[in-house]
Amino acid sequence: MSPRRSYDQYCSAARALDLVGDRWTLLIVRELLAGPRRYTDLHADLPGVSTDVLASRLKDMERDGLTTRRRMPPPGAAYVYELTGRGRELLPVLQALGAWGQPELGERRPTDAVRAHWFALPLLRALAGEGLVEVHLEEGDFHVYAGGAAGPVYGDGRAPEEPDARLAMDTETCTDIARGALTLPDAVRAGRVAVTGDGILAKALRAA
Template sequence: MSPRTRRSYDQYCSAARALDLVGDRWTLLIVRELLAGPRRYTDLHADLPGVSTDMLASRLKDMEQGGLATRRRLPPPGAVYVYELTPRGRGLLPVLQALGAWGEAELGERRPTDAVRAHWFALPLLRAIDGQGLVEVRLEEGVFHLHAGSEEGPVYGDGPAPGEPDARLVMDASTCTAISAGELSLADAVHAGRVEVSGDGALAKELRSL
């Protein structure tokens, strides 16, 4: 079966060419999820509430054809297929960060229909951290970890940090939302006692000294 033809803006413009690849609904949110590293299809579907199975499969195929993602089979005992970003796909991190910063003003109050996952706060918090290291973040909604300053590999991950983190941050949802919306800096949140910092790494010591 020949690959399906994707729609194009047919404009000799780098922005138009970029939107040919990532402008479809759900594509950038799939990138957001894959910035956590290899993910199974079922995990992606669970963390993208509202996307249909057909739509997710279609977008992943488009991303493979566009050189943004690959699909591979894990060795035993896993023996399952996972999707992961290519270097080209990971290069969308600053695009997502800029888009997230631009959209901070649109957050407002959480609507009753809004889904939420703890790790959706990962990229906004990553923008707020000025430093490098492994950071574990604990919220009421769950636990995730960040690879601050990392230029390769996963940007963040769901669940506790693999190994001893350089810093642990504990905060409530309202504080995390305020930081994500740009209403409160991480430094001010730490200084006000709204973020509890622990750990012996240089990053933890730096945050405690703010």
Template sequence: MSPRRSYDQYCSAARALDAVGDRWTLLIVRELLAGPRRYTDLHADLPGVSTDVLASRLKDMERDGLASRRRLPPPGAAYVYELTPRGRDLLPVLQALGEWGQAELGEPRPTDAVRAHWFALPLLRALEGEGLVEVLLEEGVFHLYVGGAEGGRAGDGGGGSTRARPGPYGDGPAPRDPDARLALDSPTCTALARGELGLADAVRDGRVTVTGDGPLAKALREA
């Protein structure tokens, strides 16, 4: 493993960039915030990254204490990568970058890849309260744990699940009956991600359908 490059500056921002400033590192963090992932899953959801670069970044993240690798119990018996507590502490960094980057989104380009769970970060910023939320998009389904809602415990899921540990969001349907379900189309989700539309306004205008009996669902309908 090659030694980590450093800016050699006594500055906390420079030290942080020593660890996460390389290309792809923060996007790997974005994927692992959804829970433990197999290498092949990471590669599939990071279109454009080479296998060599992905493997190198993961090794760097293990060395720097941002991620770890473990073997799932049978019948899964595969290795997964997951964030350490220090790695999960990068969530507000990604939130801040996402908010700052809203002005850079513009219209989707023909070459832009899209994954449903990439909209989790802007929706987490838009949602208030606490609870489990399932989001249904044309691109797929994902779920969010809003306001520190419990995201599971180590060992949950059984059967070698790669979603065994908590994260602020996850790909696929909610693991239990959610407190709220949001259904919206791609233009609405894109407008929310760009900061052009507020979630409460989208609900009032009928662009987001809210179902569920939890306090969070009721608050959204009454906003």
């Protein structure tokens, strides 16, 4: 394990960057906000990261108290990485960073990778209220836990239980919402988002 590099500045921002300022670290946090993930899953959803760099970052994050590693019970028995409470506190940091970076999205470049669940955090910012929301995109399905869930913030695939709302939209609409060019209620009113479900969130969106 490599020694931690430091800015050697008595400043809370500098101390924070000592922990999360390395390339890929915050994106690993983004992935682990979905809950425990295997190394192979992390590598698949972080296109461009080398195996050596990913392994090094995970070791550093475990050393610094941001993640833990544990073995899943049989029949899986695989090792998974998950965020500690300290690591989960980075959610508002990623939310603020994503909001700040909205103007930089622009048009998608031919070299840009995309995963459906990467829209989870910007969509979470757009949701008002609490509940489980299932989202259907062309790239795939994901679900988000609106309202400050104590556990995973989002997950891949269909919701594990009956959601409070189901949203179906195309990727262009979801991108516009992520960029801040379109609000979720406006997208619903324009017919660009189909809302189904009987939960409070679904009713509120249809009534907006």
